Amino acid sequence: MMNRKELDPDASRTAEFGVCLRAARMDHGWTQEGLAERIGYSGVHVSAVETDRKPPTLLLARRIDLAFGTPGRFERMWRRSRRGVLFEGFEEYLRSEAEAVALRLFEINIIPGLLQIPAYVCAYQGALVRRGASTRQQADERTAVLLRRQKCLAEKDPAPLLHAVMDEGCLRRSIGDREVMIEQLLHLEALAAQPRVILQVSPFSLGENRPFAHPMTLLTMPNRAMVGYSETQKRGFLEREPDTLAEWANEYDQLQVEALPRAASVEFIRDVRRGIEHG
Incomplete structure (x- = not known):
């Protein structure tokens, strides 16, 4: 398990999110389980976000803002983290x-x-990771976005x-x-x-x-x-x-x-x- 000193907030936008989340939680004197109960997630999930093992979502960011009484703070951080995944616009x-x-x-x-099949998507995104042009997290999120787009198109009537x-x-x-x-x-x-x-x-x-x-x-x-x-x-x-x-x-x-x-x-x-x- 990583501790606060081991997680570098400059490593990535999601790492910054995790560090700020842990700092805010500790300022409130809450355990991970205590925060989890307030936002409707598990303590394991909170721990994974704090240690940058799981990316935050928009819903999570909004619930954190409600729990801490910080309107828009964590949502803005989430949106900044997204800019490394999807192009502006x-x-x-x-x-x-x-x-x-x-x-x-x-x-x-x-x-x-x-028009891409999943195996083609994974091969292309995997090459970006191997070249260092993308992190695995970014590649996985881009893949998920693309598959959702395909599903939306296929189901539209x-x-x-x-x-x-x-x-x-x-x-x-x-x-x-x-x-x-x-x-x-x-x-x-x-x-x-x-x-x-x-x-x-x-x-x-x-x-x-x-x-x-x-x-x-x-x-x-x-x-x-x-x-x-x-x-x-x-x-x-x-x-x-x-x-x-x-x-x-x-x-x-x-x-x-x-x-x-x-x-x-x-x-x-x-x-x-x-x-x-x-x-």
């Missing part, structure tokens, strides 16, 4: 995504997140229209082992057969004529307004400016025309899969 994007009636996606290097254009590199880049890639490509073939899903491949042969230098998403909301989101390696951008979104929509229309047609795209995906199977 992404949480607002997620709220719009959940309400959208149509999604138009473009991805460059990996299969779009909403009526289902939104999902149109995804993938650069050829998404299919050629190996993520995980051979079996993972075969399963992922089979999943794309199955998705393409669904009536509300359109998949297209943007081949390498488009060269400089391919629009968009970065992944992007265009959402159509129930009131027909649009919301855009794009990412670089380090930052996310939420776009609501109508003129910019109109430019994105025009470029996406061009991309749809230049990409392989729907049936040819599915056959392209199938050919890549067969190449892996027989390679």
Whole structure:
């Protein structure tokens, strides 16, 4: 068991949360069990958060603020900890995504997140951890967020229209082992057969004529307004400016025309899969 001296608040935002939680609890003269009773969690859970073995949640942070009489303090700390997991603007994007009636996606290097199988997600996030680009906690939380998004999309009735254009590199880049890639490509073939899903491949042969230098998403909301989101390696951008979104929509229309047609795209995906199977 770690003690207060062993936990460095500068190690991570969640470590800072744990140190502050323990300090506030001790200032009140409460045991871990005593705090746990007041917030509806177990003493084991409180201990895990204090020692950075379990990440805090928004509900936990709000209950801690109520117990200590510190309106917003721990919730603000929780929100700061989230910034290391999700890009700025992404949480607002997620709220719009959940309400959208149509999604138009473009991805460059990996299969779009909403179309990824769990094994593909784990392989990609695991590589980030091994390279030191992410902590295991951050990777696990990003995975959980993605799986929740997929579940929300699958359960929505009526289902939104999902149109995804993938650069050829998404299919050629190996993520995980051979079996993972075969399963992922089979999943794309199955998705393409669904009536509300359109998949297209943007081949390498488009060269400089391919629009968009970065992944992007265009959402159509129930009131027909649009919301855009794009990412670089380090930052996310939420776009609501109508003129910019109109430019994105025009470029996406061009991309749809230049990409392989729907049936040819599915056959392209199938050919890549067969190449892996027989390679």
